[in-house]
Each structure stands twice: as structure tokens, then as C-alpha cells.
Amino acid sequence: MxxxxxxxxxxxxxxxxxxxxxxxxxxxxxxxxxxxxxxxxxxxxxxxxxxxxxxxxxxxxxxxxxxxxxxxxxxxxxxxxxxxxxxxxxxxxxxxxxxxxxxxxxxxxxxxxxxxxxxxxxxxxxxxxxxxxxxxxxxxxxxxxxxxxxxxxxxxxxxxxxxxxxxxxxxxxxxxxxxxxxxxxxxxxxxxxxxxxxxxxxxxxxxxxxxxxxxxxxxxxxxxxxxxxxxxEATPTDIDVLFDAEKKLLSHGVIYPAEVDAFAVAWFVVSEPDHSALSGRTQGAFDRATDLADEKLDEFRDDLDRFVRFYSFLSQVVPYLTESSEKLYAFSRFLALRLRERRVGGGLSVxxxxxxxxxxxxxxxxxxxxxxEVGPGSAIGGDGTGRRGDIxxxxxxxxxxxxxxxxGESLTDADAVHPAQALIDHIDREQSGTLRPQAASNDFDDFLRGKEPFVIDGALDAGKVSADFFRGVLDDEDFRRRTTYLAMRVLYDRYRDAPVADH
The missing domain is CATH 3.40.50.300 (P-loop containing nucleotide triphosphate hydrolases)
Structure with a gap:
């Protein structure tokens, strides 16, 4: 490089x-x-x-x-x-x-x-x-x-x-x-x-x-x-770790050889692989994996990622790997992506x-x-697995x-999501008679000019419940500028989208 x-x-x-x-x-x-x-x-x-x-x-x-x-x-x-x-x-x-x-x-x-x-x-x-x-x-x-x-x-x-x-x-x-x-x-x-x-x-x-x-x-x-x-330079790698990883992955009973072969036809033979066809050929394994208990699913995903990682590395340094391993790699990589995007915790709601x-x-x-020059790189060795304790x-x-x-330990009221909305609503209630006609007849850049006083006045109400937010608007020029832009952008869009008679 x-x-x-x-x-x-x-x-x-x-x-x-x-x-x-x-x-x-x-x-x-x-x-x-x-x-x-x-x-x-x-x-x-x-x-x-x-x-x-x-x-x-x-x-x-x-x-x-x-x-x-x-x-x-x-x-x-x-x-x-x-x-x-x-x-x-x-x-x-x-x-x-x-x-x-x-x-x-x-x-x-x-x-x-x-x-x-x-x-x-x-x-x-x-x-x-x-x-x-x-x-x-x-x-x-x-x-x-x-x-x-x-x-x-x-x-x-x-x-x-x-x-x-x-x-x-x-x-x-x-x-x-x-x-x-x-x-x-x-x-x-x-x-x-x-x-x-x-x-x-x-x-x-x-x-x-x-x-x-x-x-x-x-x-x-x-x-x-x-x-x-x-x-x-990488130190020599023991190819047996790949076959061990492959054996452990298949031992879960989730991946069927016939489905791997069908996937390989869609992946390697068809000139333009169709995503829906690939998904269909991994659907059985995906369903079986997601039916596993949480602990077993975690173990399967670890073994799946481990095999994919090992094959990806070894294919670059070993002159020949078996056809069956290459087909399993293509199948496993696609399945791993699907499982990675499955909702965390099986849809756990917080x-x-x-x-x-x-x-x-x-x-x-x-x-x-x-x-x-960089020294020798680390090679893959051992089983790379860890023990799981109680959850x-x-x-x-x-x-x-x-x-x-x-x-969020150092966040203050000035960073609150809702005070900004409260400020916008306050300005709307108090100043819409002035701001609405300006929004109707100007582009946003012209509408934005000279609006910081509206934000400072509006922050007085927010300051009663959020002193840090008020101080941010009053003392911090960058915070005041960003708050003014945000407030006026929301109000401009609100006024432009709603007819005057509806207010």
C-alpha cells in the first residue's frame, strides 16, 4: 500500500x-x-x-x-x-x-x-x-x-x-x-x-x-x-482447522447438503444470480436456525461465522481447497448475512x-x-472457541x-430532544402571525435571516424548566445558530405545507 x-x-x-x-x-x-x-x-x-x-x-x-x-x-x-x-x-x-x-x-x-x-x-x-x-x-x-x-x-x-x-x-x-x-x-x-x-x-x-x-x-x-x-508475512497455517470448523458447523443439523448443492447452482452457474432464488435456497436452513433455543442459536452463529472467516482467509493462502468447502462457504456467507439482520434477541422488546x-x-x-516493515502476522490455529457460562x-x-x-453521562438539558420541540411549538404559538406570511413569500435562506432573537425569546420559557438549554441558546453561538436553523426549518416547512386559513 x-x-x-x-x-x-x-x-x-x-x-x-x-x-x-x-x-x-x-x-x-x-x-x-x-x-x-x-x-x-x-x-x-x-x-x-x-x-x-x-x-x-x-x-x-x-x-x-x-x-x-x-x-x-x-x-x-x-x-x-x-x-x-x-x-x-x-x-x-x-x-x-x-x-x-x-x-x-x-x-x-x-x-x-x-x-x-x-x-x-x-x-x-x-x-x-x-x-x-x-x-x-x-x-x-x-x-x-x-x-x-x-x-x-x-x-x-x-x-x-x-x-x-x-x-x-x-x-x-x-x-x-x-x-x-x-x-x-x-x-x-x-x-x-x-x-x-x-x-x-x-x-x-x-x-x-x-x-x-x-x-x-x-x-x-x-x-x-x-x-x-x-x-x-503470515506464519504457516494448518488447513485442518478449516475442516474442523466445517465439521462442527454441519454437526448442528441446520445445513443440509442438498440445499447447499441447490444454492451452488444458483450462485455459480447462473450468470446473474437472483437474490430471491438465493434466499429461497437458504430459507430451510434459516428457519431451522431461528427455531433453535437462544443459546443454541448463538452457538450456531458463532460456528457459522468461524467457518466463513477461516475459509475467507485460507482461500487466499492455500493453493487448493475442496469444491464442497467452496460451495458451503458461499451458502454459509449468505446465510450468515440473513441471520445477522435478524432482530436482536429474537424480537426482544425494550x-x-x-x-x-x-x-x-x-x-x-x-x-x-x-x-x-510490519512483523509476522498471526495465523489461524486451535479451535478458536470459548466456553459459555450461565446467561x-x-x-x-x-x-x-x-x-x-x-x-450520556455528560449530557445536559441543552442536549434534550424534547426541549427543542417545546421551543419550536412556543415560537409557533407566539409568533406565527409574523412568521407565517414571511414563510409564504420567501425562500428558506431569506426566511432564516435575523431569526435568532425569536429563538432567544422563545428559550425563556424553556429556561424555566431547562436552565442548561436556555444558557446554551444564550451563551453558545454555535448552539444558538444550530437551534435557530432547526427551529426555523421546522416552522418554515410547517407554514408552507398548511394553508393560512387552517391556522
Missing amino acids: RQAIEEDFIEDVLRNYTTYEEMLRLEDQAQRQVELPKGKASSALSRFAKFHPYLKAQKAVVVLDHYERIVRAHVGGQAKAMVVTASREEAVQWKRALDKEIAKRRSDTKTLVAFSGEVTITHPEADNLGEEYTEPQMNTVDGRSLPEKQLPDEFDKPAYGLLVVAEKYQTGFDQPKLVAMYVDKTLTGVNTVQTLSRLNRTHPLKTETFVLDFVNDAEHIRKDFEPFYGRT DVSLTHYRLTEVATHTIKLGDE PVTLLGELVELFNQRF
């Missing part, structure tokens, strides 16, 4: 790497002493927070600001960017959040989304709960659905700026106009390098790359890149709500990689408290 960068074959994607810190707080709505399995409940809380539509809306503002102000002018005004998400449902919500913000701004930025199959929205606070989406349905051109295979060519057109992805296009996607990446997914190991390397394609007009990372820190990224920067949120830019880094049980209220200590 170092030599390729020095000789201008690829771009250095770590030059402008901006990290963010998310802080949030949840509330146990029911205030009940409910016992839940600790591991599953913790995952459910994390999922609830990560998928929350409010978070996506706030991040969409950051992404569009950055893309439109900094990125789009590159590559002769045709620069493109990718939003990397952790799941198909998140990709859908990201696409919708971006499109809503684009519509609010009346921006000409256009987006596309890439994910496999059909997605049903499950977040309890989503305004589209229960709705189903497919990639072609969400990508429309002149009122017609865009076929999946046409997406790369369509994205290459000057009209498009942002591509939201979930798994697809994070490897092997060659788009030299890609200048920026917005990461909302935990990256680990070689996946870090593969994902960020979508940016490294050179273009005659490409001079910079940018990464905004909402999840990972700079040191974590540096450590993942380091082994690939210089020259590295009765909580989001009360506070803050998204803060930490720093923009030039991540330096070492000048010395810890905790109270939901205690778990929410621990969650808040970790992710």
Missing part, C-alpha cells in the same frame, strides 16, 4: 479522516422492574439507539452540509460520496433521512441506495414502522424503478452525489469520482481496509479524499491499516425512549502509518442506567 501511494497508483484515504463522538441518553418508559437477559437486552438497547430516526436525521444534516460545502466541487464538480451503514434497515432509514433533508433545503443533490432483498422496518419509533422496501423501489429514475444491475452506471451520471450502501459495493466497487465516505458502521480488520479503499481510485481531477466517521476512532483505523501498509442526543466532531486527523439476567432500569453512564 505504501509503495502504491508513493507511486500515485492509489490515493491515501487517511489524510482527511474526521471522527465524531455520539452521546445519548435513554429513559425506561414503564419504570418497571423487568428482568431481561442481560446480553440480549444490552444489544436491544444499542439497536434501539442506533436505529433511532432522530439520530439519522441529525447525521443527515452533517453529511449534506459536508458534501455540498466541501466535497461536490471536487473532480470538476462531479465528486461523489458513499454512506456506509451497518445493516439493510439502516440503509433504508439513511436514504429516507437524506432525501427528507434534501427536500427541506430544495437541494439538487440526488441519492441512491444499495442493499439486497426486501427490508421491513422494525424500529418502534420510525414513522414507517412495518413498511417494506426493496432497492429498485427506492431508486427511481423518471418514475420507473431502477434495476439493481444498472445502479453503478446510473450513479456515475453527474446528477448523483450520494450512494448509501449496506454490504453491497463495500468491496470491488470501482468509482474514481468517489471523493468522500461517511461511515456509520463498526469497521474491523481487513473489512476496514476493503471498505475505505473504495476511495483510493485515482482520477485526473481528484486531489483530496475525505472520511467522516461517526463510529470508529482514528487509532482503531490506524491499527487495522498498519499490517497492509508495509510488507507482511420499553425505552430517547431523551437526549449530542453529535460532536472530535478532530480531523492525518492518520500516519509506520515507516518500518446473566438484569433489570431493565439498571441496564438503562448503565447505558446512560457509558453513552
Whole structure:
């Protein structure tokens, strides 16, 4: 990688790497002493927070600001960017959040989304709960659905700026106009390098790359890149570990050889594999896996991921692997993706709500990689398995408290989700007679000018119950500017969408 960068074959994607810190707080709505399995409940809380539509809306503002102000002018005004998400449902919500913000701004930025199959929205606070989406349905051109295979060519057109992805296009996607990446997914190991390397394609007009990372820190990224920067050698690997992993995976009785063979025909023989056909050939294994008890399902998923990981590594360093292992790998990788997106805890419900949120830019880094050659890499050996003990049980209220200590301990009333809404409603009640006619006769930029006094006056009421929120509006120029933009954006849309006579 170092030599390729020095000789201008690829771009250095770590030059402008901006990290963010998310802080949030949840509330146990029911205030009940409910016992839940600790591991599953913790995952459910994390999922609830990560998928929350409010978070996506706030991040969409950051992404569009950055893309439109900094990125789009590159590559002769045709620069493109990718939003990397952790799941198909998140990709859908990201696409919708971006499109809503684009519509609010009346921006000409256009987006596309890439994910496999059909997605049903499950977040309890989503305004589209229960709705189903497919990639072609969400990508429309002149009122017609865009076929999946046409997406790369369509994205290459000057009209498009942002591509939201979930798994697809994070490897092997060659788009030299890609200048920026917005990461909302935990990256680990070689996946870090593969994902960020979508940016490294050179273009005659490409001079910079940018990464905004909402999840990972700079040191974590540096450590993942380091082994690939210089020259590295891996110690010899015992191929028997793959066959042991394969034997253990099949011992669960979930995967049937006949289904693997049928999947292989659809995957290797058909020139354009159809996702519905692949799903159908893994449906039996998927059903049998999800029928397992929770502990057994966890064991199966661990063994499934272990086999996929071992095969992926060994196929690069061992000259020949059996055909049966290759077919099982293709089947297992597809099944693992389906199981990964199954609802955490088998649909475990946690009765909580989001009360506070803050998204803060930490720093923009030039991540330096070492000048010395990297020592020997670690090889795969042993069974790589661990023992499972009893499943810890905790109270939901205690778990929410621990969650808040970790992710929201320093949040104040100024970061509350609801005071902002209370402020907006107060301004609407007190000032609609002045603001509504202005919204009707001006574009948003003109409407926004000179509105900070309205926000300061409106915050006086919020200050009675939220002193920190009031002080934020009064003393913090950046917080006041962001609050003014948010309040006036909501009111502008409210007034433009509703006739005057209805008020």
C-alpha cells in the first residue's frame, strides 16, 4: 500500500479522516422492574439507539452540509460520496433521512441506495414502522424503478452525489469520482481496509479524499491499516482447522447438503444470480436456525461465522481447497448475512425512549502509518472457541442506567430532544402571525435571516424548566445558530405545507 501511494497508483484515504463522538441518553418508559437477559437486552438497547430516526436525521444534516460545502466541487464538480451503514434497515432509514433533508433545503443533490432483498422496518419509533422496501423501489429514475444491475452506471451520471450502501459495493466497487465516505458502521480488520479503499481510485481531477466517521476512532483505523501498509508475512497455517470448523458447523443439523448443492447452482452457474432464488435456497436452513433455543442459536452463529472467516482467509493462502468447502462457504456467507439482520434477541422488546442526543466532531486527523516493515502476522490455529457460562439476567432500569453512564453521562438539558420541540411549538404559538406570511413569500435562506432573537425569546420559557438549554441558546453561538436553523426549518416547512386559513 505504501509503495502504491508513493507511486500515485492509489490515493491515501487517511489524510482527511474526521471522527465524531455520539452521546445519548435513554429513559425506561414503564419504570418497571423487568428482568431481561442481560446480553440480549444490552444489544436491544444499542439497536434501539442506533436505529433511532432522530439520530439519522441529525447525521443527515452533517453529511449534506459536508458534501455540498466541501466535497461536490471536487473532480470538476462531479465528486461523489458513499454512506456506509451497518445493516439493510439502516440503509433504508439513511436514504429516507437524506432525501427528507434534501427536500427541506430544495437541494439538487440526488441519492441512491444499495442493499439486497426486501427490508421491513422494525424500529418502534420510525414513522414507517412495518413498511417494506426493496432497492429498485427506492431508486427511481423518471418514475420507473431502477434495476439493481444498472445502479453503478446510473450513479456515475453527474446528477448523483450520494450512494448509501449496506454490504453491497463495500468491496470491488470501482468509482474514481468517489471523493468522500461517511461511515456509520463498526469497521474491523481487513473489512476496514476493503471498505475505505473504495476511495483510493485515482482520477485526473481528484486531489483530496475525505472520511467522516461517526463510529470508529482514528487509532482503531490506524491499527487495522498498519499490517497492509508495509510488507507482511503470515506464519504457516494448518488447513485442518478449516475442516474442523466445517465439521462442527454441519454437526448442528441446520445445513443440509442438498440445499447447499441447490444454492451452488444458483450462485455459480447462473450468470446473474437472483437474490430471491438465493434466499429461497437458504430459507430451510434459516428457519431451522431461528427455531433453535437462544443459546443454541448463538452457538450456531458463532460456528457459522468461524467457518466463513477461516475459509475467507485460507482461500487466499492455500493453493487448493475442496469444491464442497467452496460451495458451503458461499451458502454459509449468505446465510450468515440473513441471520445477522435478524432482530436482536429474537424480537426482544425494550420499553425505552430517547431523551437526549449530542453529535460532536472530535478532530480531523492525518492518520500516519509506520515507516518500518510490519512483523509476522498471526495465523489461524486451535479451535478458536470459548466456553459459555450461565446467561446473566438484569433489570431493565439498571441496564438503562448503565447505558446512560457509558453513552450520556455528560449530557445536559441543552442536549434534550424534547426541549427543542417545546421551543419550536412556543415560537409557533407566539409568533406565527409574523412568521407565517414571511414563510409564504420567501425562500428558506431569506426566511432564516435575523431569526435568532425569536429563538432567544422563545428559550425563556424553556429556561424555566431547562436552565442548561436556555444558557446554551444564550451563551453558545454555535448552539444558538444550530437551534435557530432547526427551529426555523421546522416552522418554515410547517407554514408552507398548511394553508393560512387552517391556522
